[in-house]
Amino acid sequence: MQYAVLKKEYLNEFITRLAQDQKVIAPVAKGYNQFAFEEVKSGEKVALDHIPTILPPKKYFMPQYETLATYHANSSQKMNPVVECEDLILFGVHTCDLAGIQCLNMVFSERPKDINYLIRKSKITIIGYGCNDYCDEYASCRLVHSHTPNGGYDLFFINLGDKFFVHINTLAGDEITEKTNLFEPATPADLNALAKIREKKREIFANEVPVVHERMPEMFSKSYDSNVWEDLGKRCLACGNCTNVCPTCYCFDVTDEPNLDLQTGKRFRRWDSCQNEAFAKVAGGESFRKERSARQRHRYFRKFKYPMEKFSRLFCTGCGRCSRTCMAKINLKETLNQLVEEQGMKNLKAGRETE
Amino acid sequence: MKKLTLKDSEYEIKKGKILRVRKMTAIETFFEIALPGGESLDHEPGQFVEVSLFGVGEAPISVTSSPTKRGSFELAVRNVGKVTGALHKLKEGDEVGIRGPFGKGFPVRIFEGNDLLCVAGGLGIVPLRSLINYVIDNRRDFGKVEILLGCKTPKDMLFNEEVDEWNKRLDVKLNCTVDKADPDWKGNVGLITSLIPGINLKPERTFAVVVGPPIMYKFVIKELLKKEIPERHILVSLERHMKCGLGKCGHCQINNFYCCQDGPVFSYDKIKNIPEAL
Ligand SMILES: Cc1cc2nc3c(=O)[nH]c(=O)nc-3n(C[C@H](O)[C@H](O)[C@H](O)COP(=O)(O)OP(=O)(O)OC[C@H]3O[C@@H](n4cnc5c(N)ncnc54)[C@H](O)[C@@H]3O)c2cc1C
Numbered sequence: 001m002q003y004a005v006l007k008k009e010y011l012n013e014f015i016t017r018l019a020q021d022q023k024v025i026a027p028v029a030k031g032y033n034q035f036a037f038e039e040v041k042s043g044e045k046v047a048l049d050h051i052p053t054i055l056p057p058k059k060y061f062m063p064q065y066e067t068l069a070t071y072h073a074n075s076s077q078k079m080n081p082v083v084e085c086e087d088l089i090l091f092g093v094h095t096c097d098l099a100g101i102q103c104l105n106m107v108f109s110e111r112p113k114d115i116n117y118l119i120r121k122s123k124i125t126i127i128g129y130g131c132n133d134y135c136d137e138y139a140s141c142r143l144v145h146s147h148t149p150n151g152g153y154d155l156f157f158i159n160l161g162d163k164f165f166v167h168i169n170t171l172a173g174d175e176i177t178e179k180t181n182l183f184e185p186a187t188p189a190d191l192n193a194l195a196k197i198r199e200k201k202r203e204i205f206a207n208e209v210p211v212v213h214e215r216m217p218e219m220f221s222k223s224y225d226s227n228v229w230e231d232l233g234k235r236c237l238a239c240g241n242c243t244n245v246c247p248t249c250y251c252f253d254v255t256d257e258p259n260l261d262l263q264t265g266k267r268f269r270r271w272d273s274c275q276n277e278a279f280a281k282v283a284g285g286e287s288f289r290k291e292r293s294a295r296q297r298h299r300y301f302r303k304f305k306y307p308m309e310k311f312s313r314l315f316c317t318g319c320g321r322c323s324r325t326c327m328a329k330i331n332l333k334e335t336l337n338q339l340v341e342e343q344g345m346k347n348l349k350a351g352r353e354t355e
Numbered sequence: 356m357k358k359l360t361l362k363d364s365e366y367e368i369k370k371g372k373i374l375r376v377r378k379m380t381a382i383e384t385f386f387e388i389a390l391p392g393g394e395s396l397d398h399e400p401g402q403f404v405e406v407s408l409f410g411v412g413e414a415p416i417s418v419t420s421s422p423t424k425r426g427s428f429e430l431a432v433r434n435v436g437k438v439t440g441a442l443h444k445l446k447e448g449d450e451v452g453i454r455g456p457f458g459k460g461f462p463v464r465i466f467e468g469n470d471l472l473c474v475a476g477g478l479g480i481v482p483l484r485s486l487i488n489y490v491i492d493n494r495r496d497f498g499k500v501e502i503l504l505g506c507k508t509p510k511d512m513l514f515n516e517e518v519d520e521w522n523k524r525l526d527v528k529l530n531c532t533v534d535k536a537d538p539d540w541k542g543n544v545g546l547i548t549s550l551i552p553g554i555n556l557k558p559e560r561t562f563a564v565v566v567g568p569p570i571m572y573k574f575v576i577k578e579l580l581k582k583e584i585p586e587r588h589i590l591v592s593l594e595r596h597m598k599c600g601l602g603k604c605g606h607c608q609i610n611n612f613y614c615c616q617d618g619p620v621f622s623y624d625k626i627k628n629i630p631e632a633l
Pocket residue numbers: 278281282283284285403412413414415416417418431432433434435436437438439440478481482593594595596597598619
């Protein structure tokens with residue numbers, strides 16, 4: 001069985017059964033139209049058709065704070081390298097966030113490999129979810145082709161109204177359907193309904209910025225000295241929120257934390273942000289991205305230019321989190337539109353052309 | 356949450372035993388370090404290690420000894436903050452953590468058979484010393500060797516005795532300059548760039564290796580280009596903030612390059628169009 005369906009009335013029971021012997025993580029409403037991935041025991045609180053969570057699921061692959069080693073520092077330098085990990089099932093991961101995880105996978109499996117990340121990754125099962133409509137006006141997932149799934153999940157759910165259409169992509173996914181024992185094989189009628197949803201999706205999702213996806217790195221190459229960065233630099237508060245919430249920002253700091261005995265302690269890493277001025281400052285006092293404009297440019301180039309050269313893919317998933325969270329109202333779609341305008345790269349048919 | 360012990364962590368240190376400590380100047384100290392069982396560090400000139408002190412942290416430090424020196428390796432550290440400050444308190448017999456070596460060093464094999472011009476400003480002599488001693492220990496494999504040293508005042512000169520020895524060798528040419536002299540100083544006074552025009556070199560068979568503070572590069576490279584040294588024959592070593600040495604943490608990123616993996620040594624033709632490099 002590669003395609004199955006799950007009746008909506010069974011969702012609650014599905015999560016309950018899953019949660020019986022494993023930790024299940026899903027998006028949950030936190031009020032004020034904010035959502036967060038957290039542990040759930042049943043399906044009651046799971047919020048599927050909403051804007052992306054405050055923090056992306058990267059927090060399970062690359063925790064905000066992670067112990068790399070415990071140490072004993074008295075006479076000699078003794079350390080015990082560790083990885084903190086647990087078996088997890090992530091449920092309700094939107095296609096944009098699946099793309100984000102794929103980006104991180106590339107970064108951390110590139111040599112020298114990050115074994116901590118890879119071990120955690122091996123313990124996580126992913127159940128994806130496809131949005132049938134835009135979550136809000138900040139999203140630009142169509143532009144980067146992450147509005148539809150491109151693999152990276154064990155199971156994938158699509159809302160067919162009274163049931164979920166389910167793609168079983170891996171053996172791990174299949175085992176879940178077997179174990180929970182609530183799924184039925186998909187019928188030709190279900191496949192028809194799926195085709196209709198997809199058709200409708202093609203009508204709803206259109207390129208949010210009038211530029212051809214493939215030409216974006218070129219557009220950025222030409223824009224290095226653009227005034228757009230000056231403008232962003234004037235507005236940006238350098239708070240680092242945009243990089244924290246971004247599913248593909250992975251920069252970190254490594255620090256020691258001694259215990260009270262001052263002999264033992266741990267070496268840990270935590271998320272860091274290229275938007276802090278000290279981020280690229282060296283001992284002589286020289287800071288290599290002193291201006292906020294240069295740091296904002298760096299953030300954008302790390303999404304649309306550099307990863308294209310290294311990993312042949314854009315590192316923006318179009319999730320819109322950076323724009324939603326920014327106190328200075330710096331908006332990714334707006335920035336891209338300005339660049340398109342400035343570089344004369346407007347292509348109104350862009351959305352269709354790349355189908 | 357489970358905590359599993361890792362056998363293959365990139366963050367694991369090797370224990371380095373400090374064999375010798377020597378104060379070089381008011382703020383710089385020299386360390387000779389051996390790995391357990393005399394294991395070789397197996398570095399290339401120009402590579403660096405992460406030096407770790409638990410409870411304090413890690414700092415990237417260039418290996419200043421040549422790989423031809425076996426059994427131990429050497430570092431020269433300037434006290435500027437937390438980790439470097441804590442290192443300065445260590446004594447002979449103490450242990451430090453060592454990770455690495457990391458990065459791309461000087462392309463010594465490509466240098467073979469060619470002339471070398473080494474230009475060191477300030478602390479730049481620390482990584483360059485590794486190359487210079489490597490070349491001296493394999494002297495017949497290289498052409499002419501000329502060294503230009505520059506620092507603020509005579510008191511800031513590092514490796515004085517060794518520099519004197521280089522100076523005495525008939526197969527090495529050496530020139531020093533200081534920004535500000537004192538009464539005993541017999542060498543040149545002025546910026547290091549002022550020494551370059553007078554040099555007699557064959558540009559097509561000369562490799563110029565430049566290491567110094569960020570501000571120095573632009574001016575020195577300009578002089579070297581005037582001498583018609585090809586762009587890919589000019590090598591620089593860039594310093595950036597680094598946390599992992601593994602091309603991940605992002606601190607050392609220079610546009611699309613990660614200094615710790617793609618560098619710290621770069622040829623000028625690779626970086627001349629990289630706006631954040633120089
Ligand atoms: C490839 C490379 C080779 C180097 N070789 C040598 C050497 O041979 N000898 C030597 O004395 N120094 C060398 N340095 C510089 C040395 O790494 C820094 O002086 C040191 O990291 C400062 O750490 P700290 O904990 O003492 O300073 P802190 O107290 O942490 O900070 C003091 C200053 O150093 C900067 N800084 C902090 N951490 C780093 C870091 N990891 N990388 C760069 N800057 C940092 C801070 O922004 C601040 O401006 C090298 C640096 C690099 C990148």
